[in-house]
Amino acid sequence: MxxxxxxxxxxxxxxxxxxxxxxxxxxxxxxxxxxxxxxxxxxxxxxxxxxxxxxxxxxxxxxxxxxxxxxxxxxxxxxxxxxxxxxxxxxxxxxxxxxxxxxxxxxxxxxxxxxxxxxxxxxxxxxxxxxxxxxxxxxxxxxxAMPASTLLQAGVPIQLNLHIRERDTMLIATLTTVGASGEPVPAAGVEVAFFVKRYFGDLPLGEGVQRTDVNGWAAVELPVNLPGDTAGMLTLIAKAIINDGIDNVSDTLQAAFGKPLVMRNITEERSLWGRARVAPLYIIITFFGALLIVWGTMGYVVMNVLKINRQEA
Amino acid sequence: MSVNKLSPEESRSVLNKIETDLLRPLTHHKGFELWILFLALVFIVGGYAYFIQLRDGLGVTAMRDYTSWGMYIGNFVFFVATSLIGMFISSVLGLLKIKWITPISRIAEMIALAFAMWAGIVIVIDMGRPDRLLNVFLHGRFQSPIVWDVTVVTTYVAISTLLLLLPLIPDAAIVRRRLPDLPKWQMKIYDLLHLGWEARPDQYQTIRRSMRILAILIIPVALSIHTVTSWLFAATLRAGWDSTIFGPYFVSGAFVAGAAAVIIAMYFFRYNYKLGDYITDFHFNRMGQVLVLVSAVYIYFNLNEYFVPAYKMRTAEQLHLHEMFQGHWAFLFWFTQIGCLAIPTLLLIFKRMRKPGIMLWLSVLVLIGAWFKRLLIVVPVQQHPYLPIQNVPESFHHYVPTGIEIMLTFLPIAGVLLIITIIAKLFPVMPVWEIAHEKGVDESMIK
Missing domain, CATH: 1.10.760.10 (Cytochrome c-like domain)
Known part of the structure; x- marks a missing residue:
């Protein structure tokens, strides 16, 4: 914004x-x-x-x-x-x-x-x-020199799998494509962009451009202090940029690697402007304290006066 | 404590005279029925007005979106104010051991109780949906002055009732003995109230000690009832209400209204109840001095309240103050400030003015001024909101009370007079036992 x-x-x-x-x-x-x-x-x-x-x-x-x-x-x-x-x-x-x-x-x-x-x-x-x-x-x-490029341009289907290596919070995208005889082959040299979903648009992760290596892997380190939802969940996205962004392949992943979002509900906090239930303690104590002292004294006086007809020994 | 002890014979005759004088109005009441009839008439008319208001809603009043607090609230503030005098006379002056208040202390207590009770009812009259009154207690916010107001008014009524009832205990015993021919239901009240009074020293001690405790207790309660009433206004940001001195300003003004009300009641009881031997010129002189004192304090607060903002003339205050000083409200403003406050105070400084007849009229003027002053505090401020509504209907800009509102303002006033009338009809308007004690009557005989 x-x-x-x-x-x-x-x-x-x-x-x-x-x-x-x-x-x-x-x-x-x-x-x-x-x-x-x-x-x-x-x-x-x-x-x-x-x-x-x-x-x-x-x-x-x-x-x-x-x-x-x-x-x-x-x-x-x-x-x-x-x-x-x-x-x-x-x-x-x-x-x-x-x-x-x-x-x-x-x-x-x-x-x-x-x-x-x-x-x-x-x-x-x-x-x-x-x-x-x-x-x-x-x-x-x-x-x-990157072998995958040729394959991609030929319109061979490509598959992206996103996962997290928990040990060092690496976000890894594994790209596979289909080999000449139909067997899965790692897609190397493909540009992969990583994002975290935010309220407005997606936040790119990592510096510069990531490309898959010979194993078809591209990785980026996940920042540790990103705010997630109330459970700390983040929505992670990896996008393989293919044919200048025309045939992108992407995968998303939910992971509890964010900082849990603590919602501060100020209507639930004690305040002068809040509801009676959340009145400041000092006001409640003063109110009922004063009420107790005044009505207690009145009660004491009434009890005493009601006893005046009793003959003292 | 008595000045000079009388012999048993003298005691008997003095006590007899006091009892005869003070109890006479209980059986002799010229014009009492006519007076009750008049009050009943006001109640019928007011009751009909209230019926219309209940049926058609608050639209029958002149209150609109701008002026949403009108004559009812002004009346409420006036009632709360006037009720404060009970605390001032029987507590402040009483604890200072000022002797001359004895014959007027019950008058002050009656005024306090009657006005405080009706103050609560006036608030209900101002409610469009009185059936939702319970919601204040169910969902009231402790942060809101409204809840404190309801609480302290109730508490003040309770303490005032006790302060009225305690000195009635020996008096009830006296009435019971002296007037055994009163109607049965009336005798039942005295039976219930005299609590087996035998004028024993320990009974005197209990009564005096209890009254002393209540006299101390009522001071903070009375101060808070009117301070909280002022905070209903001062806790907002509106120009004209947004003031730090509203608490003491209201309290000092309360004593002015209350002192004037007491003087009027004193005059009435002195002449109508033929109590000239008890409420003397001396007492009027003293009450005149009290009125000068409290008025002087109030004038001082008025200076602060109006001329300090007027000196600065901030934009928002300017609109309000111009309307008060030279605009729409100017006549009423200067009439209350000069005619009903400054001039009576100045006149009462002179001893020759502190005579019952003159004081009655000056007090009536002060009391009328006090009532209009409350209206001036409540209404004009609301006609200059910080955020004016666009294309606001013409009626929002003005506030002229409707007939319904005027009738429903007279209804509580009649109600106050009714309560005072009933108390003064059932009990002596002065504490017989205290007056007898001061004249030196042997205490053990007062029963």
Whole structure:
């Protein structure tokens, strides 16, 4: 909720800022020395995954999904990273622009580490047409090293089983698929996302992207202090992302690993505003104490007076 | 304790005169039937009004969503206030060993009991569904001043009854001996009440000791009954009620109303019951001084209650205070504050004003002012809610009591007079034995 609220505040501000500060549509000049800087981080599937995750966190809100041209309508419009115009830049230029920022484009010098910035560039490059160029790398080939991918794309059914290893509260998803002769085979290299069900939406678990290993396992550690329901039950979800989220397979699990939710029912607590049954003790004691003293004294007086006709010995 | 002991012969003749004087009204009652008839008439008219209210609901009153406490509650506060004088005269002045209160102590007790009893009934009159009264006891919240109010009013009625009955024990024995020809049912009451009184020293000791205990006990109870009544208002946030001095402000105002009521009753009993030898100018002079004292304290509290908020004039208070000082309620406000409080107090400072005739009229003025003052405390505040209702009906903005309400205000007043009349008809209005004792009559003869 808070994020949505922040977005509502931030969007008009950004839009205004882009109009006020970004009027200069002059080309963004990058110093020649910076232009030629090479990406020092070696490309790998892990790096690309990391870059994707970072892109989704820091860049997507303005630049949109690469290739879909759905960035924010700012002035000037944030360039789609998959566009030819964008991909025409050198890695050095991209890096420089992320470092310095201009207009509505924030300065990420201190926000994202250098390694991470280079990882984002690796990820963005996967949308470039010139994948075989000097800067781009064979990400596809790398991904293909994971055997499950091919199986999945062929539409072979896949099954996800979620369980908890109680010893160290690891949440484990086991993915199995069907082998060539119909026998169950572990599905390796499949992206698995873990969540805990909350009131509003699902809370993602674990850092970065989890993929199943050769045994078809993906795991994430379950945080110990998550609030559950009154019995401490949590609803855990594992989702295998298949075909870019089109053919997801998921499994849910109820587990008493949360902190039991203690509902504080203030109408049951003693208070001045509550019902008579939950009146503050000091009021009840004062009330009945005073009543006892006054009526007791009156009773004492009456008893004495009623005895006055008795002749004293 | 007696001033000068009389010889047995003198004792007999003095006691005889006191008994004759004080018991005469029990058998001689010119105009008594007419007076009862008048009260009965008020009861019939009031009873019919109550029937209409029961049948048609509280809609027959002028009370609406804004002014939901009207004349009934004002009347209730007035009744509770006036009843406090019993505690002031027989307890506070009595414990201070002030002698002149002896002939008026029972008058004060009668007023206290009658007003306190009817205060409880007035609250029931204000209920739209009196059949749900029991719910206050079944589901009442100890946190609410309403429950304390019901409790302390009941307790105060009980103690006042005891304080009235205890000194009646020797008097019942005297009436029994002196007037054996009274109707049988009446004699039964004296038989029951005299508890075998033989004027023995140990009996005197028991009565005096018991009265002393009750006199002490009634002080906190009486203070709490009117303090709690004030908290019914002060425990809210409404501008005009949200005041820290409401407790003492109400209590001091109560003594003003009660003292005025006692003076009026004194005047009536002195002339109608021909008790000029007992309620003398001296007693009026003293009661006048009491009225000046309590009025001065009350004026002081009024200054605090009105001029401190008026000096600050917070927005919410402003609306209320302007209506009181120069708006809709201005005439009634200044009439009660100046005409019915300041002027009588100023006049009574002078000794020549403290004479029965003048004091009667000044007391009537003070008592009327005291009644309207309660209305001014209760009603105007409610017409300026913090959160006004939108498109509120015109009738919510004003409060003019309906005929039903006026009739049902006179009914309890007649009820109070009826109780006082009945007590004064059945028993001497002064404690015969105490008066005789003060005149030096041998105590063992008073039986």
């Amino acid at each position: 808070k994020t949505i609220f922040q977005l509502f505040v931030a969007l008009p501000l950004l839009w205004t800022a882009s109009h006020v500060m970004g009027q200069t549509t002059t080309p963004w000049q990058v110093p020649a020395a910076k232009k030629t800087v090479k990406n020092p981080v070696a490309a790998s599937a892990a790096v690309v995954e990391k870059g994707k995750s970072l892109y989704n966190t820091h860049c997507k809100s303005c630049h949109g999904d690469p290739g879909k041209n759905n960035g924010l309508p700012l002035q000037p419009k944030p360039t789609d990273p998959a566009s030819a115009q964008y991909q025409a830049q050198t890695d050095g230029e991209m890096f420089y622009k992320m470092m310095t920022g201009r207009g509505a484009m924030p300065k990420f010098a201190d926000v994202i580490s250098e390694t991470d910035k280079w990882s984002i560039i690796h990820y963005v490059r996967t949308f470039g047409k010139k994948k075989s160029s000097a800067d781009a790398i064979e990400v596809e080939a790398d991904t293909l």
